[in-house]
Amino acid sequence: MQNRRPTRQIVLGDKRVGFVKIGGGLPLADGTPTTPAPVSVQTMTTGYTWDIDKCVAEINRLTAAGADVIRVAVPEKKDTEALKEIIPRVKVPIVADVHFHFQRALEAVEAGVHKIRLNPGNIQDRKQVIDVIQACKARKIPIRIGVNEGSIIERKDKQKRLKELGAFFSESKRGYLLAIMITKLEEYLDIFHEQDFHDIVISAKSMDVPTVIDAYTEISKRFDYPLHLGVTHAGPKETGAIRSVVALGTLLANGVGDTLRISYASDSRFEVEDGLELLYSLGLRERKTAELIACPTCGRIQVDLITLVQDVRKKLEGQINLPIKVAVMGCIVNGPGEAEGADVAVFAGDRRGIIYVQGEKVANVPEAEILDRLLEQCLAFQDRVNRGEAKLGEKKVDIVPPDPIGELGSGWEAMAGKIKTQPTELTVGRS
Numbered sequence: 001m002q003n004r005r006p007t008r009q010i011v012l013g014d015k016r017v018g019f020v021k022i023g024g025g026l027p028l029a030d031g032t033p034t035t036p037a038p039v040s041v042q043t044m045t046t047g048y049t050w051d052i053d054k055c056v057a058e059i060n061r062l063t064a065a066g067a068d069v070i071r072v073a074v075p076e077k078k079d080t081e082a083l084k085e086i087i088p089r090v091k092v093p094i095v096a097d098v099h100f101h102f103q104r105a106l107e108a109v110e111a112g113v114h115k116i117r118l119n120p121g122n123i124q125d126r127k128q129v130i131d132v133i134q135a136c137k138a139r140k141i142p143i144r145i146g147v148n149e150g151s152i153i154e155r156k157d158k159q160k161r162l163k164e165l166g167a168f169f170s171e172s173k174r175g176y177l178l179a180i181m182i183t184k185l186e187e188y189l190d191i192f193h194e195q196d197f198h199d200i201v202i203s204a205k206s207m208d209v210p211t212v213i214d215a216y217t218e219i220s221k222r223f224d225y226p227l228h229l230g231v232t233h234a235g236p237k238e239t240g241a242i243r244s245v246v247a248l249g250t251l252l253a254n255g256v257g258d259t260l261r262i263s264y265a266s267d268s269r270f271e272v273e274d275g276l277e278l279l280y281s282l283g284l285r286e287r288k289t290a291e292l293i294a295c296p297t298c299g300r301i302q303v304d305l306i307t308l309v310q311d312v313r314k315k316l317e318g319q320i321n322l323p324i325k326v327a328v329m330g331c332i333v334n335g336p337g338e339a340e341g342a343d344v345a346v347f348a349g350d351r352r353g354i355i356y357v358q359g360e361k362v363a364n365v366p367e368a369e370i371l372d373r374l375l376e377q378c379l380a381f382q383d384r385v386n387r388g389e390a391k392l393g394e395k396k397v398d399i400v401p402p403d404p405i406g407e408l409g410s411g412w413e414a415m416a417g418k419i420k421t422q423p424t425e426l427t428v429g430r431s
């Protein structure tokens with residue numbers, strides 16, 4: 001994977017909620033060097049901001065799920081009024097999502113918000129934009145400029161610039177759209193630069209994956225501000241996940257992107273979980289909780305593995321606070337190879353499971369006991385790591401078939417028709 005693209009670095013937050021850095025690698029204005037901050041995960045609340053208790057509860061639930069930054073919509077004055085009560089009750093930087101009413105931005109700044117999101121398409125009045133910039137500058141609050149296709153600001157040389165960029169992008173099917181996005185950004189940034197304001201994050205979302213990849217790639221070559229990645233209107237989790245992961249994963253693997261939001265028409269908790277999982281998969285964030293490896297099952301399966309995997313996932317959540325690798329394998333044929341590197345593993349067969357901890361066999365239990373005994377071993381292993389008696393990933397699972405097959409016996413015929421082979425909940429990917 002390529003190194004992260006160096007950018008300016010912005011910081012949002014305060015002493016009470018903590019500070020989140022976005023981007024980095026270029027020196028600060030005073031010459032202080034920076035290094036790229038971990039890619040942060042953002043999400044947005046789905047309830048009304050004015051409904052204070054519910055909004056606080058949702059923010060706290062998303063914070064517990066791992067969100068680094070949370071955005072709230074502030075369409076009305078009652079929403080920015082509510083921010084004054086919400087912000088002291090949460091422990092995460094809050095971003096005000098402002099559309100159409102620049103006054104909402106000023107009110108949100110006054111309420112103590114940590115970042116503002118502006119859309120050049122619907123706050124175009126130069127004087128209003130300057131008022132927001134000055135308010136943010138006075139309080140050292142960063143602004144995200146979120147550019148989208150529908151918004152163009154008039155400027156004298158717009159047609160000329162569009163022509164130039166259009167020619168540059170003529171090879172691309174999306175050339176004209178990219179030209180508009182870049183022109184729009186240039187003209188909006190002009191206003192910020194005139195005010196000597198550089199605490200900026202840029203986003204250029206679209207619902208079309210190739211457009212997202214092209215737009216962010218081109219913007220990353222032209223501007224040195226950190227980038228907020230996202231696919232808009234990605235749809236429900238079931239389909240939106242693939243769309244988002246393809247676009248964001250491609251960019252991140254190429255070193256582009258400093259913070260992200262995966263957008264689903266679902267509970268925002270899934271946006272946080274999937275954003276984190278994407279970053280773990282690319283090695284861009286350090287996993288803090290258990291990593292579950294599970295086989296996809298096949299005609300050799302001899303326990304109800306799909307249910308078992310879901311149950312294990314739920315049990316590990318909240319109980320394991322170390323990146324322990326846990327493998328749940330349907331049989332001993334391919335299981336050991338696929339579970340290589342797991343700290344705790346179970347290999348199933350003939351309605352039983354053999355449990356291993358760092359290569360050492362510790363139990364052979366009936367199917368009904370696998371879940372509890374596996375969790376017991378995970379917790380015991382976690383305690384040993386915490387006491388300094390064991391290290392994560394130190395010893396490999398090392399099983400030489402066919403020995404354990406003899407121990408488990410062959411129960412394929414007996415199993416026919418007795419186990420579930422179709423998942424009821426698609427929360428663990430198939431390999």
Ligand code: SF4
Nearest residue numbers: 295297298330331334
């Ligand atoms: S581990 Fe065994 S049951 Fe699972 S997919 Fe591989 S061969 Fe099939």
